[in-house]
Each structure stands twice: as C-alpha cells, then as structure tokens.
Amino acid sequence: MPADFNWAIGGEAGDGIDSTGKIFAQALSRAGRHVFTSKDFASRIRGGYTAYKVRTSVDQVQSVVDRLDVLIALTQRTIDENLDELHEGSVIIYDGDRTTMEDVEIPEGMIGLDVPLQALAEEAGGAIMRNVVALGAACAVSEFPIENLDSALEKRFGDKGAAIVENNKAAARKGREYVLENYDEAFGFELECTDENYVLLNGDEAIGMGAIAAGCRFYAGYPITPATDVMEYLTGRIEQYGGHVVQAEDELSAINMALGAARAGARSMTATSGPGIDLMAETFGLVATSETPLVICNVMRSGPSTGMPTKQEQGDLNAMLYGGHGEVPRFVLAPTTIAECFHKTVEAFNLAEKYQLPVYLTADLSLAVTEQTYPPEEFDMDAVEIERGKVVDEGTVGEWQDESGRFKPHALTEDGISPRAFPGTEGGVHMSTGLEHDELGRRTEDTDMRVRQVDKRTRKVETAREREPFEPREFGDPDADTLVLSWGSNEGALIEAKSFLDEEGIEARYLSVPYVFPRPDLTDAVDAAEETIVVECNATGQFADLIEHDTLTRVTRINKYDGVRFKADELAERIADVLATDEGAEEATA
Amino acid sequence: MSSNVRFTDFKSDAQPTWCPGCGDFGTMNGMMKALAETGNSPDETFVVAGIGCSGKIGTYMRSYALHGVHGRALPVGAGVKLANPDVEVMVAGGDGDGYSIGAGHFIHAVRRNIDMTYVVMDNRIYGLTKGQASPTSREDFETSTTPEGPQQPPVNPLALALAASGTFIAQSFSTDAQRHAEIVKQAVEHDGFGFVNVFSPCVTFNDVDTYDYFRDHIVDLADTDHDPTSYDDARSRILDPGKEYQGVLYRDEESVPYERSHGVDADMSDIPDGAPEDAMDLVREFY
Numbered sequence: 052m053p054a055d056f057n058w059a060i061g062g063e064a065g066d067g068i069d070s071t072g073k074i075f076a077q078a079l080s081r082a083g084r085h086v087f088t089s090k091d092f093a094s095r096i097r098g099g100y101t102a103y104k105v106r107t108s109v110d111q112v113q114s115v116v117d118r119l120d121v122l123i124a125l126t127q128r129t130i131d132e133n134l135d136e137l138h139e140g141s142v143i144i145y146d147g148d149r150t151t152m153e154d155v156e157i158p159e160g161m162i163g164l165d166v167p168l169q170a171l172a173e174e175a176g177g178a179i180m181r182n183v184v185a186l187g188a189a190c191a192v193s194e195f196p197i198e199n200l201d202s203a204l205e206k207r208f209g210d211k212g213a214a215i216v217e218n219n220k221a222a223a224r225k226g227r228e229y230v231l232e233n234y235d236e237a238f239g240f241e242l243e244c245t246d247e248n249y250v251l252l253n254g255d256e257a258i259g260m261g262a263i264a265a266g267c268r269f270y271a272g273y274p275i276t277p278a279t280d281v282m283e284y285l286t287g288r289i290e291q292y293g294g295h296v297v298q299a300e301d302e303l304s305a306i307n308m309a310l311g312a313a314r315a316g317a318r319s320m321t322a323t324s325g326p327g328i329d330l331m332a333e334t335f336g337l338v339a340t341s342e343t344p345l346v347i348c349n350v351m352r353s354g355p356s357t358g359m360p361t362k363q364e365q366g367d368l369n370a371m372l373y374g375g376h377g378e379v380p381r382f383v384l385a386p387t388t389i390a391e392c393f394h395k396t397v398e399a400f401n402l403a404e405k406y407q408l409p410v411y412l413t414a415d416l417s418l419a420v421t422e423q424t425y426p427p428e429e430f431d432m433d434a435v436e437i438e439r440g441k442v443v444d445e446g447t448v449g450e451w452q453d454e455s456g457r458f459k460p461h462a463l464t465e466d467g468i469s470p471r472a473f474p475g476t477e478g479g480v481h482m483s484t485g486l487e488h489d490e491l492g493r494r495t496e497d498t499d500m501r502v503r504q505v506d507k508r509t510r511k512v513e514t515a516r517e518r519e520p521f522e523p524r525e526f527g528d529p530d531a532d533t534l535v536l537s538w539g540s541n542e543g544a545l546i547e548a549k550s551f552l553d554e555e556g557i558e559a560r561y562l563s564v565p566y567v568f569p570r571p572d573l574t575d576a577v578d579a580a581e582e583t584i585v586v587e588c589n590a591t592g593q594f595a596d597l598i599e600h601d602t603l604t605r606v607t608r609i610n611k612y613d614g615v616r617f618k619a620d621e622l623a624e625r626i627a628d629v630l631a632t633d634e635g636a637e638e639a640t641a
Numbered sequence: 642m643s644s645n646v647r648f649t650d651f652k653s654d655a656q657p658t659w660c661p662g663c664g665d666f667g668t669m670n671g672m673m674k675a676l677a678e679t680g681n682s683p684d685e686t687f688v689v690a691g692i693g694c695s696g697k698i699g700t701y702m703r704s705y706a707l708h709g710v711h712g713r714a715l716p717v718g719a720g721v722k723l724a725n726p727d728v729e730v731m732v733a734g735g736d737g738d739g740y741s742i743g744a745g746h747f748i749h750a751v752r753r754n755i756d757m758t759y760v761v762m763d764n765r766i767y768g769l770t771k772g773q774a775s776p777t778s779r780e781d782f783e784t785s786t787t788p789e790g791p792q793q794p795p796v797n798p799l800a801l802a803l804a805a806s807g808t809f810i811a812q813s814f815s816t817d818a819q820r821h822a823e824i825v826k827q828a829v830e831h832d833g834f835g836f837v838n839v840f841s842p843c844v845t846f847n848d849v850d851t852y853d854y855f856r857d858h859i860v861d862l863a864d865t866d867h868d869p870t871s872y873d874d875a876r877s878r879i880l881d882p883g884k885e886y887q888g889v890l891y892r893d894e895e896s897v898p899y900e901r902s903h904g905v906d907a908d909m910s911d912i913p914d915g916a917p918e919d920a921m922d923l924v925r926e927f928y
Contacts (some may be wrong), residue, residue: 266913268907269723288923295909300748300749301745303713303746304713304715307709307710308716308719310720311722312721315721315724316725316908317724319720319724337710427924427927432915432916432917433916437914455654475725475727475908476684480683480704481705482706483706484707485710
C-alpha cells in the first residue's frame with residue numbers, strides 16, 4: 052500500500068461540510084496528488100450528521116479505508132461516528148468555543164487541537180469562513196503548502212469577487228498560524244506535491260460529460276437522489292451544443308419525453324434512481340417494443356420503496372433485467388469506475404442506436420456522488436466515436452419500402468435490426484406502437500407475424516454478442532484457484548483489497564464485469580477456479596444468481612447491505628475469511 | 642412544406658374500427674383538414690395518441706406517428722417537438738386519457754406552452770372498456786361502475802386550461818365539420834399550445850351526451866359578442882356551468898411558445914461523428 056493520508060470534516064448538514072471538503076480535495080488535486088472522496092450524508096437539508104472524507108496519495112487511490120488521520124469535528128457526534136476509524140496519533144481539530152464542542156472529549160491517544168475557528172474567522176472578515184480557518188489548521192498539521200489551498204479558494208469563490216477570495220486566504224492563514232504558534236509538536240504527516248495536473252469529478256458528472264461527448268442532445272428527468280447531479284451537470288452545458296434539458300413533472304413524463312425526442316432522431320436520455328425506474332416501467336416496454344434507442348440511467352440507492360435515499364446499494368439489478376411486463380430485450384451496462392461512467396455512457400448511446408433498444412446505464416450511489424482524480428487524458432475526446440446504426444435518408448429509404456411505397460420500420464432482417472427514419476424524411480412515414488405489429492408497424496395478432504417479430508427483437512441480442520466485445524476487466528493472478536467477481540463500484544475496493552491480500556500471500560484472480568446483459572461468458576473462468584466469490588452491495592446476491600445460472604456452479608457470496616460501500620481493508624478481510632473457512636473445512640474433513 | 646397537400650393525403654389505408662356513427666370520424670377528418678390547410682405534409686407531421694378509442698387515430702392517419710401508453714401522449718409530443726421544432730406535432734387523446742390518467746401532464750403541457758396542438762375527443766365516457774364513467778361524465782350518469790352516477794362534479798377541462806395559464810383554449814363539435822376543422826386550424830396556427838376539447842359523441846355507450854343533445858345545447862361563440870382575446874370574457878364563459886360552447890374561448894395574442902423562450906431551435910437529429918470539437922473544455926472544467 053502506498054503511504055496515504057485520510058482526512059475528514061464532519062458536522063451537521065448546513066454547516067458547509069460539502070463545500071469545505073470539496074475545497075480541500077481540489078487543493079490536493081491541484082497540488083498533483085491523487086484524491087478519492089466519500090460522503091456520508093442524511094436525507095435532509097439541515098441538521099443530521101454529515102461528513103466529507105478525503106483520501107489522498109501520490110499514487111492513484113480508488114476506495115476508502117477504515118482510517119482517519121485528521122478530522123475536523125464541528126460536533127461531538129462527528130467524533131463518535133468516526134471512532135472506529137480514528138487511531139493513536141489521529142488529530143482532531145475542533146473549536147472549543149463552539150457551544151456544541153465545549154465539553155468535547157478527545158479519545159485517549161489522540162491529539163485534540165482546540166482552534167478558535169469562529170473567532171479567527173471573524174478576525175479575517177466573517178464567521179462564515181470558520182471552516183476555511185479549519186482547512187488552514189489542517190494544512191499546518193499535514194505540512195501541506197497553504198499556497199495550494201489558495202488556488203482552490205480562487206476556484207470556489209472567484210465569482211464572488213477578489214475581496215472574498217482574499218478574506219478566505221487570510222482566514223486559512225490564521226488557522227495555520229494558530230496551530231504553528233500554539234502547538235509545537237510534529238504530527239508526522241507530510242503531503243508531498245507533484246507537477247501533475249489532475250481532474251477531480253464524480254460519476255454523475257462523468258455520465259453527464261459522456262452524454263454530451265456522445266451527442267446526447269435531449270435530456271428529460273425528474274430530480275431524485277442520487278441521480279440529480281446528472282441533470283444539474285447537463286443543464287447549462289448541453290445548450291452550448293444545441294441540446295436541451297427539461298425538468299419534467301414526473302418520471303412518467305420524463306421517459307415519455309425522452310422517447311418522443313428519440314423518435315424524432317435525437318440522442319436522448321433520462322436519469323433516475325430505483326423508485327423512478329418503477330414509475331417508468333410501463334413506458335420502458337413501449338420503448339423496447341417500438342425499438343426506440345434510449346439511454347435510461349439508473350443511479351441506484353438503498354431500496355425497496357423509499358429505502359435509504361442517501362445510502363449505497365446495488366439492489367436494482369433484477370428490476371433492470373426483468374422489470375416491465377412481457378419479454379423485451381434490453382441492455383444493462385454497469386460502469387465499474389468513475390472514469391468508466393464516461394466511457395460506458397458513450398458506449399450506451401452507440402449500443403442503443405445500433406441495436407434500437409433501451410439501454411440501462413447503471414451506477415450506484417458510491418460511484419455517483421464520490422469524486423476521484425484522473426489524468427485528463429483518461430477522458431480522450433478524440434477517441435469518441437459515434438455510430439448511429441441503420442438510419443435511412445431520402446436516398447436510401449426506397450430500399451426499405453414495400454411494393455406500395457410504405458416504409459417498413461420493423462422489417463424482418465437477418466441480424467434483427469431494422470431501418471430507422473426520422474420525421475421529415477420523405478417516404479419514411481410510419482407509425483410506432485407498443486401493440487404487436489407487422490413490418491409496417493401496423494397492429495397484428497397474426498400468430499406467424501407475432502413469432503417473427505418476437506424472434507427479430509430477440510435476435511438483436513445474439514447479433515450484439517457476435518459483434519461487441521463484452522469483456523470483463525481482469526487483474527490478479529490468472530492461474531489462481533480463487534476467482535473473485537464483482538460489478539459496479541466495488542472494483543476500486545477490490546483492487547486495493549488485492550494489495551492487502553497480496554501482502555498476506557493470498558492469491559486470487561479478479562474479474563470486474565461492466566456488462567450485466569448481455570454479459571461475458573464466464574463459464575471457463577468459473578470452471579477453472581476451485582472457489583468463486585461474488586462481491587456485491589445487496590442482500591440476496593442478484594449478480595451471483597446470474598453467475599450460478601450461467602455456469603451451473605455454486606458460488607460464494609460476499610454481500611453488504613448496510614448502506615455503506617465496501618472499504619478496501621474490510622473487503623480484504625472478508626475474502627480472507629471465506630478462504631480461511633474453506634481451509635478449515637478441508638482440514639476438518641482430511 | 643408543400644402547398645398542394647390535400648387532406649386525404651393524411652388518410653392511411655387502414656379501415657377504422659370505430660363504431661359506425663362514432664364522433665371520432667369527424668374529429669379526425671377535421672384534424673386532417675386543418676393540417677392540410679395550414680400547409681403541412683405527412684412527412685413533416687407527427688401525430689401522437691395514447692390508449693383508448695382516441696388512441697387508434699395514429700393508425701388511421703398517414704404521418705409519422707406514435708401510439709403510446711395511456712395518458713402519456715403529451716410528453717411524447719413535447720419530446721418530438723423539442724428535438725425537431727420543424728415538425729408539426731399534433732396530439733390526440735380522449736377524456737379519460739387527458740383528464741384522468743394524464744391530468745397531470747395536461748396541466749403541465751398547458752403551462753409549458755410548447756407549440757403543438759392537442760385535440761381531446763371528449764365523449765364523456767370510457768368507450769373501449771365498454772361504458773364506465775369518465776372524468777367529464779355527468780354527476781348522475783349511471784354506468785356499470787357507477788350505478789348511481791359518479792356523484793362527483795365533472796372536470797371542466799377548459800377551466801383547468803385557463804387556470805394553468807393556457808394560451809389557446811377552444812371547444813368544438815365533431816359533426817359540425819366545417820366549424821370544427823376551422824377551430825382546429827386556428828389551434829395549429831397558434832404560436833404555442835393549442836388546446837381543443839371536441840364533443841365527439843359515443844353512440845354505443847353514452848345515451849345522454851348525444852348528437853341531439855349537443856345540437857340542441859351548443860352555443861356558437863361566433864353568434865355572440867364573445868371576444869376571445871379578453872381574459873375576462875373567457876373566464877366568465879368557461880366558469881358558466883351547464884353551457885356547451887363552440888369556438889375559441891381564449892387566445893393569448895402575446896403567447897411566446899416554449900421553444901422561443903428557451904432558445905430551442907435546432908434539429909437535434911443532426912450530430913457530429915465524434916465528440917464536439919471543444920469537448921476537452923468539458924474535462925478541463927474539472928481541474
């Protein structure tokens with residue numbers, strides 16, 4: 052494991068926790084350090100415990116660990132909530148003058164730094180800057196050059212004028228100086244800086260950026276945690292490329308608007324979370340039967356029903372695979388990293404148009420709301436290719452008309468893919484319907500045509516399997532007896548868990564699978580392994596069920612459904628436990 | 642737009658399965674006439690409908706069309722129009738579709754004011770499910786599911802539209818062919834959301850709101866001193882209970898359609914082969 056540094060600020064919602072954390076994360080990123088952030092927040096606007104955590108290293112970091120080196124605590128609860136992660140030598144910065152922190156108890160072995168945050172902030176120009184004073188104090192503790200904080204403060208407050216920026220810089224310095232003058236001990240942290248320039252973004256933002264890159268021009272959605280960031284990202288940006296965002300009156304309207312735009316020829320998307328997917332289910336069937344290319348982004352949170360709206364879960368896999376009545380082909384793509392949220396969004400639009408079906412693009416809360424640094428080249432816009440599939444124009448529409456000159460939007464083809472004509476195309480007039488239809492789109496109950504249309508739609512999936520490289524990502528030892536499979540945001544934790552396990556001498560082959568349907572054939576991999584472990588954030592093991600179904604082999608499940616993502620060290624321990632139990636069992640039977 | 646389009650060009654070769662005598666025949670003919678007379682062609686027209694007898698209209702008309710799910714035709718129409726503002730969008734629905742399951746969309750479509758036309762075939766009954774009360778059925782109208790009548794006042798769609806800041810609110814009678822077509826034509830020509838509630842009698846299940854009833858009770862606003870540009874005139878007519886008006890009740894001449902107020906004018910089907918040229922700027926924003 053590379054030397055890393057773990058920092059957090061916590062307090063009540065409304066204390067400015069989020070923006071303070073973001074400023075520090077950005078300062079680190081601008082200083083050429085890698086950053087991974089995580090948020091702990093409650094489903095309310097004011098009050099309730101909330102924290103913003105930053106893990107940073109000069110090497111790439113892609114998960115959280117059970118460790119906190121420096122904590123800015125605005126409430127006693129902040130300390131209580133993080134007790135497990137604090138350790139001997141952890142530094143807790145607090146303001147003893149604050150009423151909620153007057154009788155604060157610093158756990159044994161830890162260092163409490165009582166810094167008059169509010170008083171110093173007032174000296175610098177306003178109490179509102181007390182968190183920035185705390186950031187300055189954190190710079191002193193971690194020996195992080197305060198100049199790096201300046202550029203983050205400029206980015207954050209630049210719009211509010213030079214005076215505000217200068218006041219904030221002064222506030223940060225007051226915090227730093229206070230610590231240096233009043234505490235002469237060495238804390239043992241040193242945050243090295245580099246010349247690298249990283250970008251810092253979350254999964255929702257990466258999805259929004261991928262959508263614009265892919266030519267998405269129409270977005271309709273209804274605000275819902277944790278998918279709203281996608282809409283917020285697109286708003287104000289997509290217009291620069293001739294696109295438009297509509298905040299619809301509900302999810303039913305959102306998906307229907309997106310459907311209308313898609314039939315008019317726009318690359319179109321909606322994003323929601325579990326409850327919204329339920330509301331969209333009826334139209335989902337229409338999208339599929341009318342063979343309309345549409346990207347439906349589902350940023351999962353804890354369910355069922357309203358569940359835990361601000362907590363992590365990967366519980367909607369079955370809803371996406373099987374949701375909606377009747378049988379209709381759809382694709383389910385599940386990016387496994389924040390960068391992949393960008394790449395898979397581009398791919399989702401291409402797949403939707405090439406195969407003319409709805410594509411679920413699913414992230415989980417942990418991917419969506421946490422931020423990670425990447426070199427900007429990771430998002431190579433020159434590499435983006437747009438494939439629109441079988442779209443006809445006035446010159447080619449004739450090839451797809453019947454003897455009476457009627458266009459055949461559901462022509463029976465070998466690959467199952469029919470032509471598409473956008474309104475305005477002369478000779479392409481046709482009707483789309485959710486009723487079973489013939490090649491012309493006319494309603495039919497003819498038994499032969501019914502079977503041929505069902506087969507045609509299903510055939511697209513086979514075509515996709517032949518034409519697309521639906522590959523998993525692999526790391527670890529390809530010959531190891533243990534196979535560990537995961538999907539979604541667990542990949543980062545798994546990569547780092549591997550480092551822990553390597554140190555213990557535990558070898559495994561790891562496969563991270565971004566394609567849920569169609570998915571890669573993992574039969575050989577599972578057959579070759581003595582033990583297959585499937586890691587996912589749900590209670591029943593929905594992905595594990597699929598693997599068992601595909602390979603006719605029992606797998607071991609590691610599930611987590613307490614609303615919190617896997618931490619790297621925690622995951623390593625659970626994998627090691629599974630293997631130790633196996634060994635124990637072998638010895639017992641030997 | 643071609644100028645030599647005839648209304649029969651909007652007819653498909655499918656034979657309608659509406660009951661003989663159904664008001665929907667006249668409603669549809671008026672829509673086709675209005676489209677032809679406003680210079681639209683089938684290639685540049687998109688008709689959206691939901692479920693129910695009204696929903697069949699996309700099959701009988703010749704244009705780009707979508708037959709959607711129940712109550713959701715308006716959002717589909719909005720998506721089509723915003724993605725390609727050059728396309729003429731006409732949405733058709735029934736009283737159940739528009740004022741019951743789709744009531745929320747109706748109100749928001751009215752206030753959104755996208756430049757499209759919404760025609761509601763109002764027969765004051767659920768026809769395709771064989772005769773249950775609809776939101777516009779009379780309070781004492783006995784049906785299989787309301788043996789003593791719904792015992793709730795009917796929805797007043799015109800009042801809903803007015804309350805939602807509608808910019809074009811009209812009503813017509815499907816069998817008064819000339820007048821109906823003329824009213825729909827004005828809705829198409831309106832700069833914004835043109836709403837027409839059409840009395841489109843159900844000859845099979847509704848023996849109260851019949852052709853004879855409407856013939857006897859309709860008041861044509863053309864025969865009165867009604868000023869459709871006057872909000873006060875519109876309000877007093879629309880809130881006058883028990884009156885069956887035909888004509889344009891309200892027209893806001895200052896109406897600015899959504900597309901114009903939101904700067905939506907591009908044909909969104911036209912996109913480059915790769916990411917936009919300046920797309921790396923999007924990445925650099927995250928520095």
